[in-house]
Amino acid sequence: MLERRKAYNPPVDWSPTEEGLLLNYLEENSFDSKRLRELFPSRTLPSIRSKVRKLRIKYDLFGTSYRDEKENFTTEIAQIVRPKIVFEAYAGAGHQTFKWIEYSDTVYASEIMKYKLSQFESLAQQNKFKKKKHSGNWYVFEKGEKKIYLCIGDALDAAAELKVNKIKVDLVDLDTCGSTLPLLPTLLLLTKPSHVVITHGEFHSMRFKREDVLRRLFVHKDIAQNPLPMDVDEMSHELDKAIKVAALRAHNETVDSFWLELVKETWLGGRFHGMLRRYYKVKKPRATSDCINEISKK
Numbered sequence: 001m002l003e004r005r006k007a008y009n010p011p012v013d014w015s016p017t018e019e020g021l022l023l024n025y026l027e028e029n030s031f032d033s034k035r036l037r038e039l040f041p042s043r044t045l046p047s048i049r050s051k052v053r054k055l056r057i058k059y060d061l062f063g064t065s066y067r068d069e070k071e072n073f074t075t076e077i078a079q080i081v082r083p084k085i086v087f088e089a090y091a092g093a094g095h096q097t098f099k100w101i102e103y104s105d106t107v108y109a110s111e112i113m114k115y116k117l118s119q120f121e122s123l124a125q126q127n128k129f130k131k132k133k134h135s136g137n138w139y140v141f142e143k144g145e146k147k148i149y150l151c152i153g154d155a156l157d158a159a160a161e162l163k164v165n166k167i168k169v170d171l172v173d174l175d176t177c178g179s180t181l182p183l184l185p186t187l188l189l190l191t192k193p194s195h196v197v198i199t200h201g202e203f204h205s206m207r208f209k210r211e212d213v214l215r216r217l218f219v220h221k222d223i224a225q226n227p228l229p230m231d232v233d234e235m236s237h238e239l240d241k242a243i244k245v246a247a248l249r250a251h252n253e254t255v256d257s258f259w260l261e262l263v264k265e266t267w268l269g270g271r272f273h274g275m276l277r278r279y280y281k282v283k284k285p286r287a288t289s290d291c292i293n294e295i296s297k298k
């Protein structure tokens with residue numbers, strides 16, 4: 001039986017001084033639980049971890065140590081695929097958006113945090129994109145013939161708008177800090193892309209031994225069983241299976257569903273601390289039996 005996860009200590013707000021101290025630390029250093037506990041002796045590690053995550057998102061520090069690796073992979077895939085239209089569901093400050101647009105005509109991006117807009121605008125300016133008049137729920141940025149549409153809102157709402165407006169998406173980029181597995185079938189149905197690039201934040205759940213998270217995410221496994229312990233290779237393999245199952249179940253008829261074929265992958269921040277970013281080609285499933293046989297292989 002799983003135990004309920006609960007906070008044992010009553011929540012204590014972070015003071016502006018503490019926040020400033022943590023922000024200064026994060027601007028210079030990577031996450032080091034020992035040093036952080038020394039800096040904040042009265043706080044628990046989960047509380048520090050949660051604040052670190054929030055500050056990294058807020059101040060665009062997420063992945064600064066592997067930003068080049070991520071951008072290089074995005075550029076490599078953009079050069080191979082040459083997508084005309086990209087949907088980037090989790091745009092953040094736009095570091096990948098301005099890589100995709102170098103090789104495409106249009107990028108539709110969504111980002112849920114309102115305060116990310118100013119970071120996105122300053123990247124647009126650096127990349128010589130001009131902000132134009134709003135179009136519906138989308139901010140519009142233009143450079144010559146190239147256009148970026150940014151929706152400040154939920155990825156699901158943005159994808160639904162693309163579907164309603166019959167936008168033909170070539171490539172979807174799912175670069176979340178968590179997991180997109182639960183939403184993947186829906187996003188695939190709404191946008192019907194030919195290519196998917198996905199970042200697997202689930203490795204952090206494996207490292208933090210979040211059995212509850214993994215049991216929920218791995219729909220191809222028995223939810224009653226603990227998938228842990230798992231090493232990095234097993235986790236990579238299970239994620240590939242989970243992706244394939246999610247895509248295969250995107251529709252009630254296999255024939256209208258999707259089969260995702262792994263083409264390339266790269267580690268962001270290394271195998272032992274980082275995440276995997278993968279590029280999949282979206283195909284039509286062959287016979288259901290073949291797909292199930294392949295996913296069922298050890």
Ligand SMILES: C[S@@+](CC[C@H](N)C(=O)[O-])C[C@H]1O[C@@H](n2cnc3c(N)ncnc32)[C@H](O)[C@@H]1O
Nearest residue numbers: 090091092094095096111112154155175176177
């Ligand atoms: C890893 S960051 C994206 C980094 C970005 N791709 C880059 O390279 O600059 C993930 C982003 O997804 C955003 N996000 C989380 N849930 C979302 C949702 N449901 N819809 C849209 N954006 C979301 C977060 O606010 C965060 O900025």
